[in-house]
Amino acid sequence: MTRKSSTSTTIAKYKQIANEMEQRILCGEFPAGSWLPSERALAAMLEVNRSTVVAAYDELLAAGIVKRIKGVGTQVSSSVLTDRNKRLPDWEQYAKAGFFQPNHPVNRQIHQFVQSERQMINFAIGELSPDLLPVSLMKDAYRTMEADRYAGYEDFQGNLKLREALSGHLLAYRGIASPHSSLLITSGAQQALHLIIQALLNPGDSVVIEDPSYAYSLPIFHSSGIKTLPIPVERDGIDPDAIVPLHKRHRIRMIFVNPHFHNPTGTLMSTDKCARLLDISTTYGIPIVEDDPYSLTEYDGHRIPTLKSMDKDGTVIYISSLSKIVASGLRIGWIAGPQAIISRMADIKQQIDFGHPSYPQWIAAQLLTSEQFNAHIQVLRTGLKNKRDRVVRSLRQYFAEKITFTVPNGGIHLWCKWQIEATEQQLFREAVSHGIVYAPGSILGTSLNHFRLTFSRANDDQIEQGVHRLFQATKGFATLTQKHS
Incomplete structure (x- = not known):
């Protein structure tokens, strides 16, 4: 690279440097994975301020041509091919763009767990279990639709x-x-x-x-x-x-x-x-x-x-x-x-x-x-009440004072408070390792010592098994009431 660029002076100096470095990269002088000169070294070579080189490297970074590794330097991105006529998009950079913020990481984990092949008992997702779905009613509705x-x-x-x-x-x-x-x-x-x-x-x-x-x-x-x-x-x-x-x-x-x-x-x-x-x-x-x-x-x-x-x-x-x-x-x-x-x-x-x-x-x-819609609603209410009673009975049987909650008279959720000496992350991690997933309180608000058990998704025979797994996951943690009594 020459010290005095012949490019039109109407283009900012940092853009001239960025364009020249891009051409050198695409020509193979700096192949994918190689390191560019340090900002200080290139500034001295071109007799420009270091800030000009920083701005040029920022241009290359924004284009996905290079990536910066803090404390190490500027590296040519692996998405840049040695064939000068080909260059892959930097999908990692695109994935970080856009105005939509990503879901909470724990929310994403929950959906990955319940959709995986692992045999997880699902106390996290708010939907109805197969035994509560009005299958015959939906079949009748489909059959009565006009064919044309x-x-x-x-x-x-x-x-x-x-x-x-x-x-x-x-x-x-x-x-x-x-x-x-x-x-x-x-x-x-x-x-x-x-x-x-x-x-x-x-x-x-x-x-x-x-x-x-x-x-x-x-x-x-x-x-x-x-x-x-x-x-x-x-x-x-x-x-x-x-x-x-x-x-x-x-x-x-x-x-x-x-x-x-x-x-x-x-x-x-x-x-x-x-x-x-x-x-x-x-x-x-x-x-x-x-x-x-x-x-x-x-x-x-x-x-x-x-x-x-x-x-x-x-x-x-x-x-x-x-x-x-x-x-x-x-x-x-x-x-x-x-x-x-x-x-x-x-x-x-x-x-x-x-x-x-x-x-x-x-x-x-x-x-x-x-x-038949009204009859379905009656069956649904009875089924949800039965599931609520099962989860409440199991929690009282296994946990006693380790978990407190208020019993609802409708809906599909039980809001529980841990009386256990452990962090939310520790408890969630142990529960997942025992094959049960629930919603930690922090993803729903400021209550770090709470969690939500959604009892509508699990089949009746899974509810006690799920609460037992939760109990097994927390056996090694001391209760707050015991520790501070």
């Missing part, structure tokens, strides 16, 4: 027959009067949350979430630049009055709550707190997003009044799905809200996936209008 059904694009808000069926279902089962024009079909409740965030919020906005909560585990908030303000979940839900001082400091744009058999604590927000939350919403003009996967699972069959059913002013955006009451694989969720925002989110959904697939919507419409 149109299989093209659906209405961007969702299949009209499904939205009409859903409108009737919401009124009959959840006390919500919502016309089909104010409903949007989504790919489960998670897409519903994503659409609300992407359509209705801006980077820098502040929102209230529960602590702990499922929402805490979603990187979409922070990927979108949303500031989350957690409020602790008490035995009967969050304290709505805690929102007021937060709003005065942060100008809260939205409140996200899961008031009924809350994920992960299983708590039920009291009617008084629901009324107060609605009052705060209308006083300060803050919309509420009600995430309601579980209200139909109340084990004794009592109707739980949803926030949306109590909402007389239209401040609640209601989301739910069939994932926790029929089958997660259908990927049928929905949003009920003011028509203006439903149209806005339908437009965004169209940009993402051009509307929801037809066949799951037809099946869901048949399910919701089936005469």
